[in-house]
Every structure is written in C-alpha cells, then in structure tokens.
Amino acid sequence: MAAIVLVEDEADLSAIVMDYIIAAGHQPRCFVDGAEALAHLRASLPELIVLDLMLPGLDGLSLCRAVRDFSEVPIIMTTAKVEEIDRLLGLEAGADDYLCKPYSPRELMARIAAVLRRARPSPADAPRVRIDEATRTVRVAGRVLALTATEYNLLAAMARRPGVIFSRAQLLDAAAGENLDVSDRAIDSHIKNLRRKLAGSLPGVELIQSVYGLGYRVEP
Numbered sequence: 001m002a003a004i005v006l007v008e009d010e011a012d013l014s015a016i017v018m019d020y021i022i023a024a025g026h027q028p029r030c031f032v033d034g035a036e037a038l039a040h041l042r043a044s045l046p047e048l049i050v051l052d053l054m055l056p057g058l059d060g061l062s063l064c065r066a067v068r069d070f071s072e073v074p075i076i077m078t079t080a081k082v083e084e085i086d087r088l089l090g091l092e093a094g095a096d097d098y099l100c101k102p103y104s105p106r107e108l109m110a111r112i113a114a115v116l117r118r119a120r121p122s123p124a125d126a127p128r129v130r131i132d133e134a135t136r137t138v139r140v141a142g143r144v145l146a147l148t149a150t151e152y153n154l155l156a157a158m159a160r161r162p163g164v165i166f167s168r169a170q171l172l173d174a175a176a177g178e179n180l181d182v183s184d185r186a187i188d189s190h191i192k193n194l195r196r197k198l199a200g201s202l203p204g205v206e207l208i209q210s211v212y213g214l215g216y217r218v219e220p
Contacts, residue, residue: 002047002116006030007037007063008078009055013101017050020105021112034058038066045073045143048116050108053079053090061093068094072142074115078103129198129207131159140201150175151194154187158208158218167215191216 004021008014009032021028029046031037034055041049049067053060064075077095080102090098096118097111130139136152138145147155157174158166166174168187175190191208198207209217 002026004028004048004050004112005037005041005046006050007034007055007060008032008050008052010052016105017108020109024109024112026112032056034060034063038063041067041073042070045071047073047119048112049073049075050112051075051077051095053077053081061089064090064093064095070144072139074119076108076111076115078108129155129159129202131156140198143201145197145201147194147197148190150190151197154190155194155208155218158216162218165211165214165217171216 004026006014006017006021006028008017008030011032014030014032018028018030029040031040032055035058038058051060051064055063058066060077060079064077067073067075074096075094076097076099077090077093078099078101079090080100096115099108099111131137132139133156136149136156138147138152138155153175154171157171158164171187171191175187195206195208199205207218209219211217
C-alpha cells in the first residue's frame with residue numbers, strides 16, 4: 001500500500017483513476033490546482049505523484065521542478081501533449097516516467113507499480129541517509145532534513161567514517177569547523193536534537209549510537 005497524490009483537473013478522469021488506485025490497495029489524494037498540491041506536498045510527502053502537465057495556475061512542469069527542490073519522490077507525468085519536446089521537458093524537469101493522454105487506467109497502474117518497485121529497493125541496498133556536501137543538504141527517504149549548521153557538521157563528520165567512535169572533543173572540533181559558538185557541554189544537546197529529527201523520517205532506526213564513556217558513532 002502506498003500514499004499516492006494525483007494532480008489532475010479533469011474531473012471524470014481523476015474519478016476513474018482514483019477508483020483504480022483504491023482498487024489496487026493504495027491511498028490516493030487528488031488535487032485539481034498545482035499551487036494547492038504544492039502546499040500539501042511541502043507538508044506531507046506521498047510515496048508517488050501522478051502529475052498532469054496542464055493545470056490551472058501552477059502548471060505541471062513548474063510544480064515538478066518545485067517538488068524536486070525538496071524531494072526525490074517518484075513522479076509520473078501525464079499530458080495530452082504528444083510532441084517529443086514536451087516529453088523531454090517533463091523528464092528534464094525531474095519526472096520519473098511519462099504517459100500520454102488518452103491512456104488506459106490499467107497502463108497507468110502498471111506504470112505506478114513499476115515506479116514504486118524501483119523506488120523501494122531492499123534495505124540492504126538502499127542508503128537511508130544521503131548527504132550532499134556540495135550543497136550541505138541531508139536527505140532522508142528522499143526528503144531534505146531541516147538541520148542547523150551545527151547539526152549538519154556533526155552528522156557529516158560521523159557519516160564520513162561510519163562505525164568510528166567520535167569523542168565529544170572530536171565532535172566539538174567538527175561542529176566548530178565554521179567558527180560556530182559551540183561548547184563541549186552542548187554536543188549532547190545537539191546530538192539529541194539531531195536524533196529526534198532523524199527519527200521523524202526513520203522511525204525505529206537508531207542511526208546515531210551512543211558508546212558509553214566514549215562518544216557517538218553513525219552505523220552504516
């Protein structure tokens with residue numbers, strides 16, 4: 001079962017697609033307006049988005065690009081435009097798949113199943129946390145984690161050497177790498193906040209582990 005957002009302004013088509021998605025055991029939510037859909041996606045990410053290219057207000061291409069600024073959630077783009085350039089624009093904007101209208105709801109469901117399979121690799125193969133040091137961003141399950149500069153420095157330092165125990169003194173050096181005002185006693189507090197944020201996206205997973213009397217480590 002997956003949470004799926006459908007962004008489609010054709011009422012008859014959206015009703016049919018919603019029925020198929022529900023019949024497949026998924027939980028859909030439909031939006032007819034691009035801006036409204038974007039506001040929802042910023043607050044709550046689904047596992048997949050089915051996105052029409054032609055929408056009132058914020059169009060599908062703009063919505064796709066906006067979503068890609070904060071998430072790697074799979075996107076299947078649909079449109080009545082059949083020219084190659086339109087398909088290329090959709091894929092370049094960040095869509096994972098492209099389906100031209102009119103399409104069979106069964107074909108759409110097959111595409112949804114295929115994209116979800118690709119987006120759900122086995123736990124042994126899937127990196128739980130992705131750190132982009134060029135942009136200083138951390139993604140968990142495809143979503144950018146809102147971290148302070150100190151929290152980012154701590155996580156990035158430990159993630160570079162997974163399994164290695166970092167003392168508080170070492171973490172203090174890592175946190176103060178940008179002349180940030182961080183005290184030794186504050187390290188535990190920053191680690192606590194970092195764990196809380198990670199737990200929100202990785203429930204039940206203890207990525208940062210305490211080693212009694214020694215410090216902390218990140219488990220790969």
